[in-house]
Amino acid sequence: MKSFYNIHNFLKVxxxxxxxxxTPGYDHYLRDFKADEExxxxxxxxxxxxxxxxxxxxxxxxxxxIGFDSGVYFPREKFALTLNNNxxxxxxxxxxxxxxxxxxxxxxxxxxxxxHGAGAEINGKGLIFPAFGGTGKTTLMSKLxxxxxxxxxxxxxxxxxxxAKMHSYPSDFSIYxxxxxxxxxxxxxxxxxxxTMRKIFWPYYEGKRAVxxxxxxxxxxxxxxxxxxxxxxxxxANFIVPSEQMGKQKDLFAGLFLSKYDGSExxxxxxxxxxxxxxxxxxLHLEFSGGLKYLYSxxxxxxxxxxxxxxxxKEILEKSFSKIKRYRILVPRNINLDDYCDKVTRxxxxxxx
Numbered sequence: 001m002k003s004f005y006n007i008h009n010f011l012k013v014x015x016x017x018x019x020x021x022x023t024p025g026y027d028h029y030l031r032d033f034k035a036d037e038e039x040x041x042x043x044x045x046x047x048x049x050x051x052x053x054x055x056x057x058x059x060x061x062x063x064x065x066i067g068f069d070s071g072v073y074f075p076r077e078k079f080a081l082t083l084n085n086n087x088x089x090x091x092x093x094x095x096x097x098x099x100x101x102x103x104x105x106x107x108x109x110x111x112x113x114x115x116h117g118a119g120a121e122i123n124g125k126g127l128i129f130p131a132f133g134g135t136g137k138t139t140l141m142s143k144l145x146x147x148x149x150x151x152x153x154x155x156x157x158x159x160x161x162x163x164a165k166m167h168s169y170p171s172d173f174s175i176y177x178x179x180x181x182x183x184x185x186x187x188x189x190x191x192x193x194x195x196t197m198r199k200i201f202w203p204y205y206e207g208k209r210a211v212x213x214x215x216x217x218x219x220x221x222x223x224x225x226x227x228x229x230x231x232x233x234x235x236x237a238n239f240i241v242p243s244e245q246m247g248k249q250k251d252l253f254a255g256l257f258l259s260k261y262d263g264s265e266x267x268x269x270x271x272x273x274x275x276x277x278x279x280x281x282x283x284l285h286l287e288f289s290g291g292l293k294y295l296y297s298x299x300x301x302x303x304x305x306x307x308x309x310x311x312x313x314k315e316i317l318e319k320s321f322s323k324i325k326r327y328r329i330l331v332p333r334n335i336n337l338d339d340y341c342d343k344v345t346r347x348x349x350x351x352x353x
Contacts, residue, residue: 004042005033008159008167008248011106012042022046025095028234029171032246043106045089052080052091060301067301072294081294083303094223098291100157104284105295108309112161113316116283117258119153119166120144123352125253126166128158130280135258136331136340138173142182143341144348145240151247152237162316164252164323170237177231182337183240191233198231205229254325254351256344260333266343267330276326277317284313325351 003023005013013030015023026046027034052073060067065074071082071089080091081102086109088102104114117130118137122144131137141155152170159167175183177195186192198205209230212223228234238246257271257279285292298304329347331340 002038003027004035004037004039005030006035006039007033007103007169010110010112010159010167011044011103012039013044013046013103014039014042015046017046017048022048022092022095026099028096029099029169031172031236032168032170032238041087043087044102045087046095047089047091049078049080049091049093054080065297067297067303071303072297072301074294074297079294081298083298098288098294101288101291101295104288104313105309107159108312108316111316112159112167113313113320114157114169114284115160115280115317116157116287117280118155119158119168119247121149121151121153121247121250122147122348123149125352126153126250127348127352128160128166128252128255129258130255130276130283131258132283132286135260136337137258138175138179139182139337140258140341140344142179143345145245147345147349151245151250152241153247153250155237160252160316160320162319164320166247166250166252168246168248170241170246172234172236173240174232175235178337183235185240186233186235189239191235191239194228194233202231205231252320252324254327255321256348257326257328259328259330261330263330263332265332266335266340268347269328269330271326271328273318273321273326275328276321277314280317280321281310281314 001017001020003015015026017023054066054073055068058069065072070084071080073080078093079097082089088106090102100114107113115128115130117128118141119128129137129140138155144150145152153166153168154170155173156171157169159169175186175191177199180187180192180195208225211225212229215224255276257276295304295306299306329344
């Protein structure tokens with residue numbers, strides 16, 4: 001079985017496997033880019049770990065990994081990665097070990113960067129909402145999608161370039177139980193039913209999560225128990241946002257950095273360029289943290305330059321953000337979510353009018 005994805009003609013991705021174990025996991029990020037055609041060459045290729053063959057010579061062995069001329073192999077984790085002529089090939093026992101990090105490596109080489117945050121077009125103007133997870137991006141999107149001139153670019157990540165253009169990356173929404181009131185259309189669907197069942201039978205689902213976590217972390221194998229066990233539902237973006245409201249590319253007008261704080265009122269203030277660049281880069285580093293050790297191992301083998309990676313990422317963010325308006329929105333931790341959405345939406349309509 002082969003699944004191909006074309007990310008805005010920037011990157012081509014292939015997941016190649018005999019069964020359907022890995023593909024659903026990569027669909028969580030890439031389903032909007034699924035291609036009908038096959039590509040002879042791709043930039044990022046995923047294969048089952050069982051296909052990996054360690055070269056017989058040129059090995060550099062440490063306690064944790066084995067290096068070779070074009071990559072690195074982690075025996076205990078059942079994971080290997082090769083880097084050849086700017087092509088990444090990942091051999092893995094389970095999906096999404098560090099998917100967005102590998103895409104970021106390739107995007108940076110082409111002058112693009114991920115940004116962790118939501119992206120939307122309101123009144124013809126492109127907006128990004130950089131933020132930590134749990135800051136209110138998804139809740140805000142639930143309100144903004146009702147605006148007349150709304151287009152959706154992403155809820156978790158979007159892609160930007162040096163010219164302050166935003167490119168969509170509509171990965172699946174992570175919908176928690178408290179989100180359901182903001183997305184009532186999922187209430188009587190399989191997603192809503194899962195959240196209800198998980199709330200009622202949470203010890204059962206937590207037990208399954210623990211077993212799979214142990215299998216991956218300590219036994220270094222594939223998940224033992226099939227199915228989705230997280231405390232949120234992964235809902236495809238096109239289930240929530242109509243196709244006519246899906247954006248592809250837009251010039252950026254403003255960045256609104258969402259931050260929680262201990263005050264009682266929403267505060268909106270202008271943000272300095274170096275603050276927005278530094279904090280956005282820091283969030284990316286945190287989001288990629290699970291896979292960074294693989295890049296550091298490649299650097300130790302002389303196959304990757306972490307300084308170049310971080311410098312290029314910062315340069316793209318800096319050039320993009322220098323061209324747009326920049327705001328920090330301080331959101332009280334205990335604010336009513338409807339009030340939060342209403343106040344931020346009013347501000348957005350004011351600046352984009």
